[in-house]
Amino acid sequence: MSKSAGFMRALKCRECGREYPLEATHVCEFDFGPLEVVYDYDKIRKSMTKAALAKRPETMWRFRELLPVADDPTVGTRVGYTPLIKADRLAKWLGVREAWLKNDAVNYPTLSFKDRVVSVALSRAKELGFKTVACASTGNLANSVAANAASAGLDAIVFIPADLEEGKILNSLIYGARVVSIRGHYDEVNRLCAEIAGKYGWAFVNVNMRPYYAEGSKSMAYEIAEQLDWNLPQHTVVPMASGSLLTKIHKGYQELIQLGLARDTKPTVHGAQATGCSPISVAFKQGMDFFKPVKPDTIAKSLAIGTPADGFYALKVMKETGGASDDVTDDEIREAMSAVAECEGIFTETAGGVTVGVAKKLVASGKIPAEDSVVLCITGNGLKTLDAVQGHVGKPAEIKPSLREFEQLIESDNKIKSK
């Protein structure tokens, strides 16, 4: 352990409450429960005042006291503070009074919310003396580990399922990371990585570094609240793979309440999945508090985790906050991706399509009342999942460089003629 732990106190088992030192370790030895970072909130309250925050740069690290590093961060110092967009046209499409998009499709540097968790995990890995970082990934995490490791001068080795989108694979290779592609789905990659992590002394961001890594997602909640002038949203819709992001967004809101930075307006958190990989939403709809693992089959590959590690806690959060959960088919995902693009000019990846598609369903069923306001978490960029929309968004009209051909085209094109 380093001498100073900053604002962290210990790691603590979520199941039995046993405490552990702040090392690279992630499960309780007694019941395999996940370990979570606990903080010294009294110390944080004194340091993280609104006045202090007002002077800090617009990155996720303005909330540094609530992020698990001992000293100032050294990796990904410019991550976060992505735009929160008021989406009036999309609100109409959804059938709700007010909608906001938290746009992590433009997160820095690798265009997904994963830069948040990775900048925390790698900063902490450096503090703990690691030189090699690794991860099991459905794509975005691998991109972010590869890029952030490159800029920090760390060696990276990333493990992905072999059937990922070309864009996601190239986006890891370009940074010089070693990419290992596993013939199997993510849960198999995950299982292998758990075994590899036990054998090799690397910082696996979502295995032995998981308690630190997962906390990075809370920054999305802090930013949303501050961007809404320290009001918590009535509803937040979050895509779920392992369910970690959803539980951490909830934790983030609760911490702001505890610190007196936001009023407790009982924010509701809803979880979105793809029908082709919906262990959590199915369990929720059946009123179960545990899930049945599934074998994923969906275009939302970033969310294709059939055995979600935080599924149990995600179910609990949705139930306790009065939230709901649903899932959408591949066609509904594409339709929602197009709606976000056509209404708001934002090209999100399949995960964003899942979030927005599910939000529409929840509004239609009254689970999100039409007179309410909702924040939708857009967690990834559409340029990385081009395969998913290829052949579904039409084709350019191709003509010779001739005015006559253009005029013929315009004559037959109702879309343009109507203007």
Next chain:
Amino acid sequence: MAATIRIPTPLRKLTNEQETVEVESATVGAAIDELEGKFPGIKERLVSEDGEVRRFVNVYVNEEDIRFLESQATPLKDGDDVSIIPAIAGG
């Protein structure tokens, strides 16, 4: 006949740092009891009071999650590989 159980890092203190253990049992459930006989205290780490495999423990026989097979009744045969793995976060 013998199957091999791969012991995860958090449990190796109980197995004197042994990474693998050979078992003769015919099912996963019986193999867990057999482990308990060899390394007292290990069963309660894997199985909760109600007899179910703990929420955060995943057990695989030859790479397949036993929840897709017959859970603790899943049969074991000679040469089978059993892995015990904690659930990990998403990617």
